[in-house]
Amino acid sequence: xxxxxxxxxxxxxxTQVNTGLVQMQKAAARMNLEETAKQLEASREKLERRKFAxxxxxxxxxxxxxxxxxxxxxEIMPSDILPTSATMNRVTYDLTPHVVLQxxxxxEMEIGIDQLPDYVTKLDKEKEARAAKVEEAVVYYPxxxxxxxxxxxxxxxxxxxxxxxxxxxxxxxKLDVVILVMVPESPFSMSEADFVLNKLMTSDLGRLLFLVNxxxxxxxxxxxxxxVDNIKNRIQEKVLESIERNYGAGSDEYEDAKRxxxxxxxxxxxxLDALEGKMDGDLKLIEKSGTLAFEQELTRMLTEERGALxxxxxxxxxxRGAQEILKAIExxxxxxxxxxxxxxxxxxxxxxxxxxxxxxxxEEKKRLRNNAIAARDQLTGxxxxxxxxxxxxxxxxxxxxxxxxxxxxxKGGQDAAVAELQKAVSTEMEASMSAFSEKIEMQLRDIAxxxxxxxxxxxxxxxxxxxxxxxxIGTGASWKTGDSLSIAAEYALAMTVxxxxxxxxxxxxxxxxxxxxxxxxxxxxxxxxxxxxxxxxISLPALPLSLIALAAGPVASKFLVKKVFxxxxxxxxxxxxxxxxxxxxxxxxxxxxxxxELEQWVRQRVSGVFESLTAALEEECEVMLKDTQGTIDAIxxxxxxxxxxxxxxxxxxxxxxxxxxxxxxxxxxxxxKVGKVLKGGRMEExxxxx
Numbered sequence: 001x002x003x004x005x006x007x008x009x010x011x012x013x014x015t016q017v018n019t020g021l022v023q024m025q026k027a028a029a030r031m032n033l034e035e036t037a038k039q040l041e042a043s044r045e046k047l048e049r050r051k052f053a054x055x056x057x058x059x060x061x062x063x064x065x066x067x068x069x070x071x072x073x074x075e076i077m078p079s080d081i082l083p084t085s086a087t088m089n090r091v092t093y094d095l096t097p098h099v100v101l102q103x104x105x106x107x108e109m110e111i112g113i114d115q116l117p118d119y120v121t122k123l124d125k126e127k128e129a130r131a132a133k134v135e136e137a138v139v140y141y142p143x144x145x146x147x148x149x150x151x152x153x154x155x156x157x158x159x160x161x162x163x164x165x166x167x168x169x170x171x172x173x174k175l176d177v178v179i180l181v182m183v184p185e186s187p188f189s190m191s192e193a194d195f196v197l198n199k200l201m202t203s204d205l206g207r208l209l210f211l212v213n214x215x216x217x218x219x220x221x222x223x224x225x226x227x228v229d230n231i232k233n234r235i236q237e238k239v240l241e242s243i244e245r246n247y248g249a250g251s252d253e254y255e256d257a258k259r260x261x262x263x264x265x266x267x268x269x270x271x272l273d274a275l276e277g278k279m280d281g282d283l284k285l286i287e288k289s290g291t292l293a294f295e296q297e298l299t300r301m302l303t304e305e306r307g308a309l310x311x312x313x314x315x316x317x318x319x320r321g322a323q324e325i326l327k328a329i330e331x332x333x334x335x336x337x338x339x340x341x342x343x344x345x346x347x348x349x350x351x352x353x354x355x356x357x358x359x360x361x362x363e364e365k366k367r368l369r370n371n372a373i374a375a376r377d378q379l380t381g382x383x384x385x386x387x388x389x390x391x392x393x394x395x396x397x398x399x400x401x402x403x404x405x406x407x408x409x410x411k412g413g414q415d416a417a418v419a420e421l422q423k424a425v426s427t428e429m430e431a432s433m434s435a436f437s438e439k440i441e442m443q444l445r446d447i448a449x450x451x452x453x454x455x456x457x458x459x460x461x462x463x464x465x466x467x468x469x470x471x472x473i474g475t476g477a478s479w480k481t482g483d484s485l486s487i488a489a490e491y492a493l494a495m496t497v498x499x500x501x502x503x504x505x506x507x508x509x510x511x512x513x514x515x516x517x518x519x520x521x522x523x524x525x526x527x528x529x530x531x532x533x534x535x536x537x538i539s540l541p542a543l544p545l546s547l548i549a550l551a552a553g554p555v556a557s558k559f560l561v562k563k564v565f566x567x568x569x570x571x572x573x574x575x576x577x578x579x580x581x582x583x584x585x586x587x588x589x590x591x592x593x594x595x596x597e598l599e600q601w602v603r604q605r606v607s608g609v610f611e612s613l614t615a616a617l618e619e620e621c622e623v624m625l626k627d628t629q630g631t632i633d634a635i636x637x638x639x640x641x642x643x644x645x646x647x648x649x650x651x652x653x654x655x656x657x658x659x660x661x662x663x664x665x666x667x668x669x670x671x672x673k674v675g676k677v678l679k680g681g682r683m684e685e686x687x688x689x690x
Contacts, residue, residue: 003299007148010303013670017314018047020667024321027660030652031328032634035623036321043317050310051092052150052302053174058181059191060157063213063271067181068152070274070291072143077154078117087120087134088171089154093147094140102136113141150302158191172199176306177298179209184218187231188238194427196235197242198434201441202253205260206305209298210235215268215290224268232266246435253442267294308677315671322660324624328631329653329660331470335635336646343473343639350469350632354625357462361621364458365614368451372610375447376603379440383598390432391589397428398578398585405574417574421581440602448609455613459620466628473635 021044028037058064065079068091077089099116101109111119120137122128146152153171172178182192196208212231218224239261240254247253270289277285286292335343401424407413592598638649 003295004148006299006303010307011149013307013311014047014050016667016670017311017318018044020318020663021047021314023659023663024318024325027325027656027663028321030656031325031332032630033321033324033328033627034630035626036324039317039623040321043314047310047314050149052148052176052306053153054150054298054302055153055155055171055175055178056181057155057158057178057195058213059186059189062157062181062183064154064157064181066271066275067179067211067213067269068154070271070278070289071145071152071295072141073145073275073278074141074143075275075279076113076116076139076141076143078121087131088136088156089120089139090136091139091141091143091146091152091154093142093149095142097141099140100138101134102138104133104135113139158195175207177207177209177301178204179211179298181211181213182231183214184212184227184231187212187227188234193238194430197239198430201438202243202257202260205239205257205264207301208264209294209301210264210266211269211294212266213269213271216270216273216288228266228268232264235264235266236261242431242435246439265297267297269294304677308674311670311674312678315667315674318667319664319671322664324627325660326657327467327470328627329657331473331631332635332638333650333653334471335473336638336650338473338639340636340639343635346473347632347636350473351629353465353469354629357465357621357625361458361462361617364455364617368455368610368614368617371451372606375444375610376606378447379443379606380599380602382440383602386436386598387589387593390429390436391585393428393432394425394585394589395582397424398581401425403574408574408577414577418577418581421577425581425585436598437601440605444605444609448613451610451613455617459617459624462621462624466624470628470631473632 021040025037025040025044028040056064056068063079065077068077069075069079072091076091097113099111099113099119101111101119103109116137116139117123118127119130119134122131153175155171180192180195182188196205200208210231212228215224215227218227239257243251243254243257268290273285273289274291276282277287277289277291338346398421401421403417403420408417638646641649
């Protein structure tokens with residue numbers, strides 16, 4: 001199946017799910033299930049707005065702009081032998097080519113495509129000054145690649161520390177796939193290794209695609225695969241060295257990284273050949289460029305891996321909604337056999353039970369607050385242990401960074417030595433802070449997973465109690481296996497893509513990479529839940545994994561420079577330079593402890609996660625409680641009808657029941673295929689989604 005067919009198949013599947021959401025929302029509205037209808041509508045709106053985002057990262061002069069132009073099949077993004085990109089650039093689809101500049105002062109400015117180089121490059125002082133005022137350039141163009149619902153994000157070079165800080169914190173968490181552009185002559189450079197090791201979490205490795213550009217410069221051609229294999233080995237070795245250093249060989253983190261590294265994707269590529277081949281219609285040059293294999297994998301990652309994740313929640317929301325509709329139908333059908341007087345007593349008892357459940361929900365929220373305090377204390381307690389570890393690592397780096405003492409006879413040589421030591425210490429600082437933040441994040445996610453499983457069990461208990469409440473209304477007949485409710489509910493359960501619960505979602509976040517929504521497994525206390533659609537929407541927001549922005553930036557620069565550059569070192573030996581810097585390092589660590597920024601960051605992370613859990617619990621329970629109360633109110637109106645009108649209501653309910661079942665039956669194959677991908681499977685050739 002070619003790339004266009006894959007995108008078409010995926011978009012067809014999105015259309016099917018969207019249609020199902022619209023139909024299910026109408027079915028919920030007909031049963032007066034306002035909260036369920038709102039959930040379905042919100043899920044539909046989110047799905048309609050959904051776009052894939054592909055980020056292009058790399059150092060200056062790696063050919064990033066040419067890679068983008070090869071995807072667009074036209075020279076749209078400016079490129080040059082000098083560093084060009086000075087802004088964030090996003091390419092999105094539109095029939096009319098134009099550019100909208102999002103200025104740093106909050107204003108917007110529209111320009112023509114041909115004017116783009118004047119506002120986003122730094123090819124001369126005038127252009128660089130103009131680009132400094134631009135926050136992001138959004139390029140609208142009728143390109144075939146973006147027509148498939150894909151935005152391409154062009155970023156500043158990895159060497160641009162100031163701009164890359166924002167990319168790491170704000171942009172990367174929103175990307176579906178990151179393409180790291182490299183070149184053969186500098187495989188896995190320092191800044192590339194820093195990005196992979198310190199700017200990402202281990203779980204992000206599966207969302208990285210490494211592109212070895214300018215592969216055509218390697219002669220003879222028979223050596224090219226060896227170059228690619230060597231780069232792949234370097235990446236694997238560097239990452240595993242970092243994981244072993246921070247967690248130890250044989251640790252869960254080490255084994256997890258080792259497993260993911262076995263599947264990293266490294267492609268030989270010539271962006272220039274791909275661009276020229278596409279513009280000239282030269283099929284041989286296109287094939288020679290390596291773009292076919294690269295684009296095929298990129299398409300598969302978007303339409304299968306990321307596509308399945310994006311569809312998991314709307315499918316689950318639909319399955320959850322279907323069950324609520326079917327339960328409401330059965331309840332109202334049973335109640336039609338009652339008199340108004342009989343119903344009044346049952347209504348009173350039902351409303352009392354609803355209020356009892358609400359009181360229990362309040363107790364659960366209090367328990368969450370207490371558990372949040374315990375988690376905060378547990379994680380902030382580790383910060384105190386981290387400071388001496390950080391100090392030890394920084395001092396060790398200072399002692400073991402090689403400096404040629406023969407260069408220390410001049411002021412320039414001494415300054416160069418200090419600069420080299422500062423660079424080594426800053427690199428270690430960033431690596432240590434990144435490892436610490438990832439460790440905290442992993443523990444927090446484990447804590448959140450356990451809390452989610454507990455809350456999922458509570459939500460399941462609430463659902464079961466409301467089922468008993470509703471089944472007791474009317475004739476008192478229970479919902480037996482084999483009746484219309486149970487048969488249709490089987491389809492509804494299938495639509496939850498394996499019955500993922502809150503615990504599975506949080507735990508599965510480790511596998512999901514940059515984006516918030518996660519898969520999970522069929523394991524865990526909450527995995528059997530079909531009632532956790534709202535809870536499943538929770539995601540742990542990505543954060544700046546390198547806390548260097550909090551500590552090393554404003555603190556290290558102040559203390560590492562102080563006294564060393566401001567004193568005349570003269571002919572003093574390397575030992576004296578190191579001694580002065582060690583003193584400054586001690587001051588820096590003490591200042592970090594006094595400022596308490598790490599502790600504050602941990603508290604904010606814990607607070608944010610538990611607030612999300614609390615909000616999810618509130619929403620999940622209130623959807624069930626309010627819709628149950630709405631059903632009871634609707635029954636009161638039903639019982640005011642005469643015999644003929646009641647018969648018509650009975651027929652309407654049965655028709656709505658058939659409609660729900662038909663919606664689920666139509667989408668069951670899509671749900672099965674999405675579930676297959678989420679459980680680690682791949683679509684067979686020609687299978688896709690539809």
